[in-house]
Amino acid sequence: DTAVSQTPKYLVTQMGNDKSIKCEQNLGHDTMYWYKQDSKKFLKIMFSYNNKELIINETVPNRFSPKSPDKAHLNLHINSLELGDSAVYFCASSPTSVEKLFFGSGTQLSVL
Amino acid sequence: DAKTTQPNSMESNEEEPVHLPCNHSTISGTDYIHWYRQLPSQGPEYVIHGLTSNVNNRMASLAIAEDRKSSTLILHRATLRDAAVYYCILREPQGGSEKLVFGKGTKLTVNP
Numbered sequence: 001d002t003a004v005s006q007t008p009k010y011l012v013t014q015m016g017n018d019k020s021i022k023c024e025q026n027l028g029h030d031t032m033y034w035y036k037q038d039s040k041k042f043l044k045i046m047f048s049y050n051n052k053e054l055i056i057n058e059t060v061p062n063r064f065s066p067k068s069p070d071k072a073h074l075n076l077h078i079n080s081l082e083l084g085d086s087a088v089y090f091c092a093s094s095p096t097s098v099e100k101l102f103f104g105s106g107t108q109l110s111v112l
Numbered sequence: 113d114a115k116t117t118q119p120n121s122m123e124s125n126e127e128e129p130v131h132l133p134c135n136h137s138t139i140s141g142t143d144y145i146h147w148y149r150q151l152p153s154q155g156p157e158y159v160i161h162g163l164t165s166n167v168n169n170r171m172a173s174l175a176i177a178e179d180r181k182s183s184t185l186i187l188h189r190a191t192l193r194d195a196a197v198y199y200c201i202l203r204e205p206q207g208g209s210e211k212l213v214f215g216k217g218t219k220l221t222v223n224p
Contacts, residue, residue, distance in 0.1 A: 004155075041197070043156065043214035056211055090155050100146070101212060103155030 003027050004104040006091050012110045013081055021076045021107045023091030031055075032074035033092040033101065034066060043090070049074055050096075081111045115139070116200045121219040124190045132185040132218055134200030139180050144203050146212065147174065147185050149196040156199065156214075159185065195222045 004025045013019055025032065033056075034046040048056035052068040063079045078085060091104040117135040124130040136145065146161040160167055160174045162183070167174040173186040187194055197217040 042216070043150075043199075045211050045213070048211060092155070100158040100161065101148075101156070103157065105155050106153075 004091055004093055004102050006089075006104040006107050008107060009105070010108050010110075012112065014112055015081055015083060017081050018077070018079045019081060019109070020078070021089055021091075021109070023074050023076070023104060025072055025091075025093040025102070027093055027095075027102060028072075029093040029095050029102070030071060031094045031096060032068065032071070033094075034074065034076050035090040035092060035103075037088045037090060037106070039087070047074075047076075078109075081109075083111050085109060086111045115202050115213070116215050118198075118200055118215060118218045120216065121221065123221045123223060124187075125223050126192060127189050130187040130190045130194070130220065130222075132187075132198050132200075132220065133182065134184070135182045136200070136202055137181045139202055145174070145176060145180075145183050146201045146203055147172070148199045148201065148212075148214075149194075150199070150217070151193075151196045159198070161203075190220075190222045192222050192224060195220055 031050045033048045037043045047066045049068045065077045068074045088106045090106045092101040094101045147159040148156040150156045162174045175184045199217040
C-alpha cells in the first residue's frame with residue numbers, strides 16, 4: 001500500500017478552470033503538507049495542516065485553498081488556473097510537525 | 113529562503129564512496145540538519161538528520177563539523193540507484209512547528 005498517495009498523477013487543463021488534487025496518507029500521521037516544484041526544480045512549501053488545522057500558510061494566492069476533511073486527507077483546490085500554476089505539486093505527511101516527511105509521488109499540473 | 117549552500121552537481125563511480133558537502137554558516141544552535149534526496153520523477157525521500165554528533169543509518173552517514181557550519185553526507189558505496197538530487201536542509205521553527213526549506217540541491221550522477 002502506498003503511504004502517501006495523490007490523485008491524479010497528471011492533470012492537463014485550460015486557463016481559467018477550477019481543479020482539485022487529492023491527497024491521502026495511511027500512516028496515521030498528524031501533519032500534512034503541500035509543496036510546489038516549479039520548472040526550475042525549486043521545491044517550496046505552500047501549506048501545512050496539523051490535525052486538520054492550518055499551521056503554515058506561505059505567500060500563496062488565495063486561488064489556492066487547501067481542505068482537510070480529516071487528518072488522513074489534505075486536498076488542494078485551485079480556482080481560475082493560470083499558466084504560472086503549471087508545476088509538480090507534492091503532498092507530504094509527518095508524524096508530528098517536527099519529524100521527517102514522507103512525500104507522495106507528485107501531481108504534474110499543466111495549464112494550457 | 114534556503115540557508116544552505118551545496119555544489120550544483122557531482123559525479124561518482126559505482127561502488128565508490130561519495131562525499132556530498134553542505135555549508136550552513138548561519139545555523140542556529142537548535143537547527144537540525146536534514147538530508148533528503150529526490151530520484152527522477154519521484155517525491156523527495158528522507159535520508160538522514162543530525163544535530164551535533166555524526167549519525168549513521170542504513171542509507172548513509174552524516175558527518176557534522178564541530179562548529180556545525182558545515183556537514184557532509186557520505187554514501188559509502190554508490191550505486192546507480194543513488195543517482196538523484198540531494199538536498200541539505202535546516203529545519204526552521206515556525207509557529208510551534210517546523211518547515212523544510214529546500215535549496216537547489218546537488219545533482220549526483222553515478223557512472224557505471
